[in-house]
Amino acid sequence: MKERGAKMGGRGSISGMSSGGAGGGATIQMQTQPPNIVPTNQQAQQANNATFAATDTSDYHDLFGGRQYFQSQNLGIDARMAVINYLSDQPEPGSLYSMSQNMNTAMANGTSLTANQQYTRNNLMAAMHNLGYNLNLQRYDHAPFINKLLSDVGVKNADYTKLSAAQLKSALVGHTYGENKFLSTSYNDFKNAGTNNPFTNRAVRIEYKAKAGTQAMMPGNGPGGQLGEIILAPGQSTKIVDVKYSGKKARAKGSHSLSLPQVTLVVEIG
Numbered sequence: 001m002k003e004r005g006a007k008m009g010g011r012g013s014i015s016g017m018s019s020g021g022a023g024g025g026a027t028i029q030m031q032t033q034p035p036n037i038v039p040t041n042q043q044a045q046q047a048n049n050a051t052f053a054a055t056d057t058s059d060y061h062d063l064f065g066g067r068q069y070f071q072s073q074n075l076g077i078d079a080r081m082a083v084i085n086y087l088s089d090q091p092e093p094g095s096l097y098s099m100s101q102n103m104n105t106a107m108a109n110g111t112s113l114t115a116n117q118q119y120t121r122n123n124l125m126a127a128m129h130n131l132g133y134n135l136n137l138q139r140y141d142h143a144p145f146i147n148k149l150l151s152d153v154g155v156k157n158a159d160y161t162k163l164s165a166a167q168l169k170s171a172l173v174g175h176t177y178g179e180n181k182f183l184s185t186s187y188n189d190f191k192n193a194g195t196n197n198p199f200t201n202r203a204v205r206i207e208y209k210a211k212a213g214t215q216a217m218m219p220g221n222g223p224g225g226q227l228g229e230i231i232l233a234p235g236q237s238t239k240i241v242d243v244k245y246s247g248k249k250a251r252a253k254g255s256h257s258l259s260l261p262q263v264t265l266v267v268e269i270g
Contacts (some may be wrong), residue, residue, distance in 0.1 A: 041076035041126035082123035087222030158229030214270030242266035
């Protein structure tokens, strides 16, 4: 049985390098309407360029005041609809998965998008702006994510659990990669996701060092609750700068048993 995502809108692709899960209620409730809903995406982009800088003289740090950040954004009307589409956890007709899951899977695989998926993709891209700060962001994924990275650098029959931290570092540090899909990250490590947090016991923890020029946007709260979500635009170069075991136990995809060692990737993006 394929695992349905939990909470984060089902935004991860269905298989392979996925970014997050889905689930929760059916009603979209954006955190609060940004003060500037403007007629066109172009107007929003111009305003966002003036609000969010491409450089930050500070070192990487946590984002405080997420609500203020959210309210500082500008969205065109079509982009706002795209964000609502992306946050929705409702399965698409004839599918077990949400629109965002199916869209991200199609984008990652290079297959055709439906009209609604294409509309969402285009207008979500138009909502992207400079992150504005050098930020720490987090995301969790399953074991196939790191095993594919190991395969990409030439490790045969890749299984991260059979490699020491030193071997993982040797293989992966300095490796750059890109993901052709939207990445849903958290600026507060999902601390408000509740006691049934579906992310933090996954096999791979990704700690992003996201530069101020990273293309991103904060969508607000969807059915999954207060996740501190920041969406990163697809196709941005990501460089692995450290690999380590977290010391925690993790579950395999589709399992409830904590049988795997959790590995942490530290990556620079933007």
